[in-house]
Amino acid sequence: MTNAALDVQGTQHSLQAHVLDTVAPVAHGKGQQHPIKLYLVVWGWLFVLSTCSYLVDYFGLQGNLRWSLIVLFMVLKAGLIVAVFMHMAWERLALAYAILLPPVLVLVFVTIMVLESDYTRLLRVLFFASST
Amino acid sequence: MAETALTSTGEPSARVGGLQGIVADWSSDQRAFKNVSWGKAMMWIFLLSDTFIFSCFLLSYMTARMSTTVPWPNPSEVFALNLGGRHIPLILIAIMTFILISSSGTMAMAVNFGYRRDRVKTAALMLATAAFGATFVGMQAFEWTKLIMEGVRPWGNPWGAAQFGSSFFMITGFHGTHVTIGVIFLLAIARKVLRGDFDLERRGFFTSRKGYYEIVEITGLYWHFVDLVWVFIFALFYLW
Numbered sequence: 001m002t003n004a005a006l007d008v009q010g011t012q013h014s015l016q017a018h019v020l021d022t023v024a025p026v027a028h029g030k031g032q033q034h035p036i037k038l039y040l041v042v043w044g045w046l047f048v049l050s051t052c053s054y055l056v057d058y059f060g061l062q063g064n065l066r067w068s069l070i071v072l073f074m075v076l077k078a079g080l081i082v083a084v085f086m087h088m089a090w091e092r093l094a095l096a097y098a099i100l101l102p103p104v105l106v107l108v109f110v111t112i113m114v115l116e117s118d119y120t121r122l123l124r125v126l127f128f129a130s131s132t
Numbered sequence: 133m134a135e136t137a138l139t140s141t142g143e144p145s146a147r148v149g150g151l152q153g154i155v156a157d158w159s160s161d162q163r164a165f166k167n168v169s170w171g172k173a174m175m176w177i178f179l180l181s182d183t184f185i186f187s188c189f190l191l192s193y194m195t196a197r198m199s200t201t202v203p204w205p206n207p208s209e210v211f212a213l214n215l216g217g218r219h220i221p222l223i224l225i226a227i228m229t230f231i232l233i234s235s236s237g238t239m240a241m242a243v244n245f246g247y248r249r250d251r252v253k254t255a256a257l258m259l260a261t262a263a264f265g266a267t268f269v270g271m272q273a274f275e276w277t278k279l280i281m282e283g284v285r286p287w288g289n290p291w292g293a294a295q296f297g298s299s300f301f302m303i304t305g306f307h308g309t310h311v312t313i314g315v316i317f318l319l320a321i322a323r324k325v326l327r328g329d330f331d332l333e334r335r336g337f338f339t340s341r342k343g344y345y346e347i348v349e350i351t352g353l354y355w356h357f358v359d360l361v362w363v364f365i366f367a368l369f370y371l372w
Contacts, residue, residue: 031247032349039244043237050233050366054226057208057371067372074367078360085240085356087349093150094157095165099176106187113191117198124201 032087042084049073049080175350179357182310186361189303190368196295205291207370211275225370228271229362232311235264236359239352246348251325254348258322261355265315272308276301303365310358321351 053073056066083089088096147166148156158164165173197204208221215223242257279300283290286298324330324343333342 031346032243033247034244036241036244039237039240043233043240046233046236047230050226050229053367053371054222054229057222060208070367070371074363077363081236081356081360081363085236085359086353091168092147092153092157092166094154095168095173095176097154098164099180102180103183103187106184106191109187109191110194113195114198117195120195120199121201124199128201 032090034090038084042080046077046080049077053077169346171346171350172353175353179353182357182361186303186306186364189306190364193295193299193303193369196299197293200293200295202293204293205289205296207372210279210291211370222370224271224275225366228268228275229366231264231268231271232359232362235261235268236356238264239355243349243352246325246330246345249331249345251328251331254345255322255326258318258325258348258351262315262318262322265311265318265355265358269308269311269315272304272311276304299369303369307358307361307365310361314355314358317351317354321347 050073053070056069056073061069082100088100147153157166168176211223211225212219212221213223214220238257239261242254242261245253245257284297284300286301288294289297325345325348328334330343330345330347333344335341336343
């Protein structure tokens with residue numbers, strides 16, 4: 001009797017294991033399948049954007065125009081690589097947010113360090129002016 | 133965004149999407165990443181941590197450059213080359229950028245052919261990626277040699293702020309290390325692909341686990357990340 005009960009439990013257990021197996025990763029032929037053309041188009045765009053950012057330097061653009069163009073091309077390139085080459089555009093949002101949101105917090109750190117280095121520079125100008 | 137790609141599971145994807153999907157996936161004791169294998173999730177989490185490392189390097193560079201009262205050397209001039217009798221600014225770095233982007237393109241296609249179970253094309257594209265990567269490291273070695281010969285040291289250089297050298301060697305050195313490790317990683321996986329490990333589901337040497345073509349995508353994630361970091365270094369260190 002107890003044996004039978006154990007058997008039933010055992011089969012239930014293996015059934016559960018089976019269900020878990022189907023949920024667990026099995027990469028058979030599935031996966032990120034996208035047309036090759038998509039990659040070639042993105043590749044082309046990355047070349048165009050890189051050329052643009054190089055030309056910013058080549059033509060010696062200065063001031064706000066230079067910074068805004070550099071940052072624009074940088075963000076576009078990074079976005080293309082992450083979204084298409086790394087397939088983030090097709091992942092579930094739970095993964096995308098878990099990976100993409102934390103780096104945004106670095107901007108807080110950037111702000112802190114900008115304020116801090118302005119202050120350091122001010123002190124250096126005030127007290128070590130001879131070194132400039 | 134609506135159609136989530138089923139990366140690796142046979143789970144019937146009857147789950148909600150959007151913001152409600154985030155809450156549903158993360159809430160109550162369960163797997164948060166529903167359709168992503170542990171290998172891929174761990175690679176993403178590693179890349180996230182690596183993002184913070186490179187962020188710290190770039191931030192310390194920013195802080196050094198913003199707070200120094202000595203003028204910063206002009207990277208456009210420092211990295212200029214004389215090619216065919218002409219003085220071209222930043223040309224070496226531009227070529228390195230194009231090489232790394234090309235390697236990302238071949239890697240993306242290798243992942244694609246991997247999931248199509250095209251063994252030879254996958255391996256060939258991965259080897260091409262590794263070759264591009266090795267070329268990149270070679271050009272970086274040339275660049276380092278050139279700068280060191282011109283007198284750039286971590287503690288000083290002939291053109292201005294002393295922190296230029298330390299920032300440069302630290303950031304590009306760490307990135308070059310990543311590229312080198314990536315090349316080794318690529319060669320190891322390409323060998324397995326070529327040998328047919330993932331068709332025969334041969335068990336791994338260290339892990340005794342069956343290999344799947346997903347490892348090509350995971351390798352690709354690492355490689356694209358290396359390219360991604362270069363995008364930021366190129367913009368913030370060389371162009372700024």
